[in-house]
Amino acid sequence: MDLTIVLDTDRPEQTSLPDCVSGFGPTPEAKRERAVQMWATTTGAAVLEMLGQRGRHGAHFPAEDPDGFPGRHAFQGGIVGWGAGPEHSSVQRWAADRALLPLIAPALTADRPRPPSDGSYARTCAVLVHPSRPFAPLPV
Secondary structure, X not given: OEEEEEOOOOOHXXXXXXXXXXXXXXXXXXXXXXXXXXXXXXXHHHHHHHHHXXXXXXXXXXXXXXXXXXXXXXXXXXXXOOOOOOOOOHHHHHHHOOOHHHHHHHHHXXXXXXXXXXXXXXXXXXXXXXOOOOOOEEOO
16 A cells, blocks of 8 residues: 655645555455554654654654664654564564664665754644545644
């Protein structure tokens, strides 16, 4: 399922971030419901934490935190994994036992513009589940 996170509904062109998620289940409806639940507990939680910065929805790393992105403010939502067999959760356990942000920072920070550091995001953001539908504001 494709999603678009719009951080400022007054400036959607400048503040939209594409995302996608998949779900599983016995029916198409169950798959969509699971996909939305997974997105809400991972990426959605990180977005809400970034906007609210109260430590309620995800991990919050200042720029100098050794478990965050070096030199950048970072937010992290949950890590979800699923599979089958006796080791189905091994990747999730591996990720939970490590500070992942410093490991992936070099690939994600190269040639990327820095977001505003003054907290100037709007107080209303939106998630578009389908581009032809109107904005669905999220309370911060």
